[in-house]
């Protein structure tokens with residue numbers, strides 16, 4: 303009898319993994335203002351899933367590979383004359399989603415599978431999913447640790463990075479690909495739509511609490527893990543949807559911290575006026 | 578002056594994004610320890626000029642040589658100072674982290690800053706008068722202070738050529754003085770400086786040469802010879818100019 307044979311144990315491990323991954327990657331997503339891109343990716347990977355389902359290959363492999371194509375397309379289009387990144391992202395979002403819907407409507411039979419894919423179910427996570435998430439988390443954390451300073455410069459000052467001779471196109475691709483594999487790895491637990499919550503929310507919450515870059519990473523990871531574990535706990539307790547429970551916790555924590563820091567800011571300002 | 582080695586050679590160069598030439602017929606020489614001011618109205622191509630010296634915009638005709646090399650191959654000895662207000666003030670990065678970016682080229686991939694890198698960062702901040710702000714977030718500083726941080730980043734890179742894109746825009750007098758001092762000390766050590774500006778007084782004060790630009794070159798040479806009302810009027814396409822003593826004020830750009 304293996305500890306991981308239990309559904310709940312597997313769910314807890316997955317929750318910790320996606321919490322850390324989403325939190326850490328989210329710091330870059332927030333700093334680089336990529337929440338919209340992240341949202342778009344969740345939709346743009348959709349046709350890849352459908353195609354994978356049609357071909358009978360692994361859904362996440364399909365979504366992942368298709369997502370990389372979308373990342374490359376967004377980067378290429380975003381560099382075109384008179385275009386910017388947001389426009390390209392918007393087109394990827396609607397285009398990808400539309401292609402997915404067309405593919406689905408041309409078939410019958412796997413709509414149930416796809417529903418599970420859009421909302422996710424961390425309690426249905428298998429050992430294979432855990433291995434995949436662990437591999438993605440290890441790879442992403444290693445990449446961020448090794449190329450952290452170059453990614454930071456390319457994010458903060460792209461022209462300055464190019465002026466140093468850094469390969470900015472490659473660095474942009476690396477960052478967007480990291481977001482992409484994170485989206486895909488988070489999908490089994492939260493589904494395509496709710497994956498955004500765990501990538502954007504904890505990092506945004508951490509950003510309210512600190513101005514410094516170094517503490518942002520552990521703080522966002524800790525908030526992500528806490529929300530993911532709380533979501534799993536609540537969903538097993540009351541038998542409600544896990545992905546949605548996690549996303550709700552993320553929203554609640556952000557709201558509470560936002561109110562807390564706003565009130566503290568007001569009190570400080572009032573004290574400063576009196577002084 | 579002519580015994581000094583040339584650091585920047587422009588030989589009838591044209592620079593273009595894609596097929597559209599933005600700057601044509603650039604011609605002139607800058608030597609070690611000299612500063613050249615790029616002067617011209619908005620859209621004249623000043624930023625493009627600087628990007629061409631970084632090898633980020635291609636030379637389609639003629640030749641540009643930076644430190645005896647094609648621009649893209651001279652980058653390790655060239656430092657670029659962007660306009661501070663082009664950078665996101667909300668970005669969670671500290672002043673010393675920004676200055677450390679000037680050391681990245683020396684540190685190299687996969688490596689962390691050494692004690693020497695840290696010492697250079699502290700020294701560069703000292704030289705722009707912001708040693709006390711090292712741990713503050715970049716975006717909490719004033720516009721002029723941010724510009725000084727970006728200059729400190731360039732100083733930390735120990736460049737032989739310094740490129741500054743409109744560093745004096747919206748900068749208070751204290752910061753302007755600090756910037757001019759720091760630029761002067763780099764020049765004294767033999768670095769060449771290329772600085773774009775709208776402020777003709779600064780060109781007189783800090784620069785040995787002037788390059789008048791508006792899509793092509795309207796003059797390149799010693800400041801006193803080139804900054805004449807006639808040439809300025811030609812560069813600015815007949816926009817009104819006012820003359821007050823030795824200062825020329827462009828009333829509309």
Ligand SMILES: Nc1ncnc2c1ncn2[C@@H]1O[C@H](COP(=O)(O)OP(=O)(O)O)[C@@H](O)[C@H]1O
Pocket residue numbers: 594599617618619620621622623624625626
């Ligand atoms: N990335 C680009 N692609 C195409 N044209 C550009 C690009 N950047 C600038 N330009 C054009 O080059 C001209 C000069 O721009 P710029 O160098 O920014 O002028 P300045 O810095 O003097 O205001 C502008 O008219 C602009 O239209």
Ligand SMILES: [Mg+2]
Pocket residue numbers: 623624625742
């Ligand atoms: Mg400009």
